Amino acid sequence: MLSVSSLSFSRGHRCLFADVNFTLQPGQWLHVEGGNGVGKTTLLRLICGLNALEQGEITWHNQSVAKDPDLFRAELAYLGHPLALKEDLTPVENILASAAVCGLHLSQGDAMAALTKMGLEGAAHLPVRVLSQGQKRRTALARLVVSDARLWILDEPFVALDTPAQEVLCDVLNAHLNRQGMLLLTSHQAVNLAGQGQTYRLSA
């Protein structure tokens, strides 16, 4: 269970957002809404621990994340705007390398299956540098297919995807929620997922 209470963040003297509260139970998803520049990405980065917490508290399974960040990170998968792909490696090599960094042991076949699910079987052995934006995005999302993290934090996961890929992504997210996973995402389009969903409107 992820719980965020009275979170505030200011950049210099400008307060970006204040007093953000929500709780996410297993199997639930939360859609963070808001216009450009209200701090959706910053909020997600704060929760991940990439930005230092100024005010408020984040707890994971009723334990403060600040106390044991490693425990929280072990159950967290984050996908932000930069896709963390190496342009000179192939999608398969990228998936294998990032899984190994996260402490997951994957076989070549697992990585191939994940890429096939995302519709990249034809491009799996090309360097990422020659792929299109959407294909790069699909490669990055294939990491979620093999992820065993309980909490997924996704920043605009639907950007640059065509309709079939959006449907596949919805399937992957639904499967995660069915396994009692938790999902926190931002998106500028309507999100329709299984399970219990909430919307949090972030405003300045």
Add this chain to the structure above:
Amino acid sequence: MRGFAAVLRRDLLLAMRRKNEVVTAIFFFVVVAALFPLGIGPEQNTLRLVAPGILWIGALLASLLSLGRLFASDFADGSLEQMALSPNSLSLLVAAKISAHWLLSGLPLVLLAPLLGLQFDLPSTALWILTLSLLLGTPVLSLIGAIGAALTLGVRGGDVLLSLLVLPLYVPTLIFGAGAVQAEMSGLGSAAHLSILAAMALVAAVFSPWASAACLRLALET
């Protein structure tokens, strides 16, 4: 340790895909070391006298040349964020990146140094000590450099700042590294110099990945 091996393997694979970056630093070292005897002239005593210093400065600048890229590409494409969020300790992953940097930019210089030392008419014992001092000293250069690279990450004009920051810290390594070869040639024995170099390498190996990881976490805050 699996995270360490994964990052090391990935960085070596990337270097193999983009060989020109590795070759540039090695070529720079060879050219610098080859130009000095031509510029100074064939006076053997002079050459022998300046050889340790020149080879060491060449190695130092070659190591500095590739330092700016140590974290820059991982920072730009978001891989560094993923490393910071992985359950592995960031210090361990940074240690893997530093090891890869040394294997690609330090070890080739160690292997080339005895060959380049021949141009300066160094005696064979001095060539051995030169190789040994570089073997102990180049890891120190990579380790200290990593702290500077992490501190200047994302800073505009970071490359200039990096050399200003790191070169003064390289001075002790240069003094004891080049000093070991000079001491050997003057008959004093190089054991003391090499011991100090080894001590510096050990301290840096413990301290630098931790300090670099702390600097990287600061750089990732946006």
